[in-house]
Amino acid sequence: MTAKVLEVEDLVVTIHTASGVLTAIDGVSFELHEGEVLGLVGESGSGKTLTGRAILRLLPSRRMAIQRGAIRLNGEDITKFDETRMRRVRGRSVGMIFQNPTSHLDPVMTVGSQIAESIRFYEGLPRKESLVRAAELLRQVDIPDPAVRLSSFPHEFSGGMRQRVMIAAALACRPKILIADEPTTALDVTVQAQILRLLLGLRERRGLSIILVTHDLGVVAQTCDTVAVMYAGRLLERAPKRNLLRGTLHPYTMGLIASQPGKGKPREELPSIFGQQPSLSDLPEGCRFHPRCDYSEAQCRAAVPPLEEVDVNHQTACRRWRELAKQKILGAA
Amino acid sequence: MSALLEIENLHVQFRLPQGLTELVTRKPRRIVKAVNDVSLTLKQGETLGLVGESGCGKTTLSRAMLGLIEIAAGRVRFDGDDVFNRRRTEQLALRRRAQMVFQDPYASLNPKLTVGQTLAEVFKVHRLCPLHQVPTRVAELMERVGLSPELEDRRPGELSGGQCQRVGIARALAVNPELLVADESVSALDVSIQAQILNLFLKLQQEMGLTMVFIAHDLGVVWHLCQTIAVMYLGRIVEIGDAEAIFRTPKHPYTQALIGAIPQMQADAALNANLLAGEPPSPLYLPSGCAFHPRCPHAMEVCRSGAPPVSHNTRLVKVSCHLYDKEKR
Secondary structure (H helix, E strand, C coil): CCCCCEEEEEEEEEEEEEEEEEEEEEEEEEEEEEEEEEECCCCCCCCCHHHHHHCCCCCCCEEEEEEEEEEEEEEEEEEHHCCHHHHHHHHHHHECCCCCHHCCCCCCHHHHHHHHHHHHHHHCCCHHHHHHHHHHHHHHCCCCCHHHCCCCCCCCCCHHHHHHHHHHHCCCCCCCEEECCCCCCCHHHHHHHHHHHHHHHHHHHCCCCEHHHHEHHHHHHHHCCEEEECCCCEEEEEEHHHHHHHHCHHEEEEEHHHHEEEEECCCCCCCCCCCCCCCHCCCCCCCCHHCCCCCHHHHHHHHCCEEEEEEECEEEEECCHHHHCCCCCCCCC | CCCCEEEEEEEEEEEECHHHHHEEEEEECCCEEEEEEEEEECCCEEEEEEECCCCCCCHHHHHHHHHCCCCCCEEEEEEEECCCCCCCHHHHHHHHCCEEECCCCCCCCCCCCCHHHHHHHHHHHCCCCHHHHHHHHHHHHHCCCCCCHHHHHHHHHHHHHHHHHHHHCCCHHHCCCCCEECCCCCCEEECHHHHHHHHHHHHHHHHHEEEEEEEECCCHHHHHHEEEEEECCCCCEEEEEEHHHHHCCCCCCCHHHHHCCCCCCCCCCCCCCCCCCCCCCCCCCCCCCCCCCCCCCCHHHHHHHCCCCCCEEEEEEEECCHHHHHHCC
16 A cells, blocks of 8 residues: 555534534545545535545635544644645645636636746746746646747636646646546536546656545546545545445445436436435434435434444445345445 | 427527727628537427537527527427417417426526415416416426425525426426427436436426427436437537437447547446547637538548538438448438
């Protein structure tokens, strides 16, 4: 196993609202190894994006706070860092890209100066040299005519090209970790495939570790090494991709995989998970998935199921996984 | 089975606004050819899936089908009657038979109206039943799309995305339409909710014999729901025909690339090596010849010049590509 570059332990993020304190992320733990692509999967509102942002301590609102837990970057707990040290972490150690590049690039700044800005800030390179580096970065993300495109503005690029620019900017100071929050959701399938290939190529070339936040299990299947499934703020299952897709040990993951169209017989009813994800202000007792789970029992309602180690690197938060696996409902067929 | 919707040589163009310099220099107005010479027929009870990258004209085509936008040339006939050149009463009569469900479930509902009011409005506008029956009809409708009765007094802001989409579908179904056009109606939804809505569409198809046009960029969704598929590229249909045949053996290089790019959900899936390069060019500057030739791995000299190729019939599928010139009958 390669070196651990990031370790999140028992992370709890709370939101202060007028009606009380809500827990948006409840005890999430995972680790990221060098060169690994970790998929953080879940439906909207599951807390996957928030987890990604919490790692950079970029919570979207002042009402949110990291209540508990540790985020260890190369062994150092960054939740204890002050803002000055955090700034260095954000640029140099961990980069982040977002779903919508248009709203995360400055529309009145040329692409070149946006990328060069962080190189100048963190590495103190003079303007000219930083622009040379920026052009080299654009070349690495496969933008044609990089030297010319330096002086283009974001609106002169297409959606896929803007995403490439954002990747170049995030990698400007050679971070070892990239957090990609739904980087291809807004793109067409053809362009999505190009961007995913680019990310995997960068991992090869730079030894980058990637946390890929996505709701698309197809994307996960193509790119990730490990998958963590989140639901209503909790981690339900964590496993190497192959184990998860071949033999998941959690009913929610099973439901997610089954409800994906494109398999089975056309024009037949898709297996779907009934109901919807609970709201944070009205979370069920015990396992948060139990009201929607076909296999829930009294014990699921009674207490929160712990994340249990079932195999090497495979953990599930289902109390009934052993029984269900024996009945061939869960696990490899 | 008779044809419910016939589209013949449809062209839709948008004229771009001119800037001051363009006005002064008397440059001609620039024109976007959004839909280019599209012909298709939709049989009663058929489900057509319209796929393509963003900007290929799928939404424009679907709006033209219902007479919602002006067309430049061509003809759209619904059950034999022209969709355009209608008086207001005829327009309303068409709306009772053909309806649309939109992509963004929040934006397509009036935020100030409750679910009950939104649905009641349809019955009132179309005078579908006496006023005192409206509440019962609304309740029936909500049950049919799987909305629980207590949601009737809620406003869209208090609903989830899936619930809003059900309201949008209920609103379209209120008139008991024969044709339903769904424009990316499941794209904004989570997988588990998406499966629920797809099942609802399937149920409606089977129970009401609904004819549907289903626009989606997710080919898995289209594969699951549709019998016929039309693949669009820059305003033209490049391949159209039986869904099964197109998915199994796509003929047009663009369709091949599109299907190759679908993320496969297998444990050993890897990224497809034969990726399409680049992105679709702007419809403002259409390439000469076959519009796909700059990105096409099989482009030949003939593709670059001359008029775009005509469709050649294979048994179940029509494809517009020079590669199949020899198969011309």
